[in-house]
Amino acid sequence: MKINYILYLSLILVCSSCKSTKNVSEVSDTTVEIIDEGAENGSEFVNAASVEVNKLVAANLHTPFTKLKEDRTKNFEVNSGVEIAHMNSDKKTGNQMYHHLQKSTLYIGSSYLCDKCPNVHLSAASGFIIHEDGIIVTNYHVISPRDTIKYDGLFAVDHEGTVYVVTEVLSASKANDLAILKIDTKGKKLSALPLAETELVGEDVYMMGHPFRNTFFMTKGIISRKYVDSKKAQPKMTITAEFGLGASGGPVVNDSGEVVGVVSATRANYTGEGTKEKGDLQLLLKIVIPVSQLNKYLNESV
The missing domain is CATH 2.40.10.10 (Trypsin-like serine proteases)
Structure with missing residues (x-):
């Protein structure tokens, strides 16, 4: 009888422990939140x-x-x-x-x-x-x-x-x-x-700017492609390093710290493009002006 009572208590403790663990998990799931903070500093x-x-x-x-x-x-x-x-x-x-x-x-x-x-x-x-x-x-x-x-x-x-x-x-x-x-x-x-003479698709790049007033914010990525803008007929490139509103004009550099581009714009691509409903955001292109274009407005010193 004494043994059965001990087993009964042990079973209660195990059940309580499982129930407690479940409750903690449920509480965690319901209390996770994204805090909308202002730009740090x-x-x-x-x-x-x-x-x-x-x-x-x-x-x-x-x-x-x-x-x-x-x-x-x-x-x-x-x-x-x-x-x-x-x-x-x-x-x-x-x-x-x-x-x-x-x-x-x-x-x-x-x-x-x-x-x-x-x-x-x-x-x-x-x-x-x-x-x-x-x-x-x-x-x-x-x-x-x-x-x-x-x-x-x-x-x-x-x-x-x-x-x-x-x-x-x-x-x-x-x-x-x-x-x-x-x-x-x-x-x-x-x-x-320092300015690089040109930019290379696939090379590692770093960007610094002030997106949404997050001052001196650095991100890293690669040059994902180079192309010619169909509207302005000018060379552009895209990178995978993150940036946003406020980073316009920021430097994009290679892993030696030489400028390979200038941050310019973003373009959002949705699943429902061309339809009344945009659908889900699928791809946000980060558009950059290649340094080869910037060099055209400068003189190289001998």
Whole structure:
């Protein structure tokens, strides 16, 4: 009788243990959630830059956006005249690559006065330095935003939070979605990214930008293909490294840290394309301007 009682208790404990495990599993399944957080450190970085931009605009120490628009028209599809030396670099580890890109990647923003508060705000885009004297690259669509908003000026911010005024558009290509700009460095020499002479399908690449204001965000992938845009008849390429809104104009580099492209756009592909209902998202293409196109707007120094 005593043995039977012990067996009975043991059975109860086993059953309780199984039931407890099941409950824990059920609770875990029902409490898993995706938290919608703001960009990590992004708001603080952008807010600090906006304060500095506000001071520059208030003191009239910026280049008016209207003047930059005139430059854009004057220097449309012209060679910038900037001389760049192509240099071979050593391969880098992932950590080395991050710091290599961070030193030369910029946050690019057009300043505008908010219609809901008295503050100056910055739009979000990316760019990078190609010459130590303050020559930078971004997209054409970054310097030609919607005319529905009145912009004061265009500014570039480095990873240390230093704000630079964009003073001139040296070259602008709408077909290639490229813009080469001059910023006022006050004599400071900047860290420039070397440019590759061409880009190779299948090679490993890294991208840095500020997607959704996640500042200095790096991803890795490969060049998945090269093709010619059917509408603009210009060479493009796609990569598998992730990027999104705010990364426009960011650098894409090979495993030696040499620029092989410039982030340009994304294109979504759905199962129901061509029908009334789009269906499920199947493929999000990451479109990049090849460095071979950028090189056409630069002079190679001997």
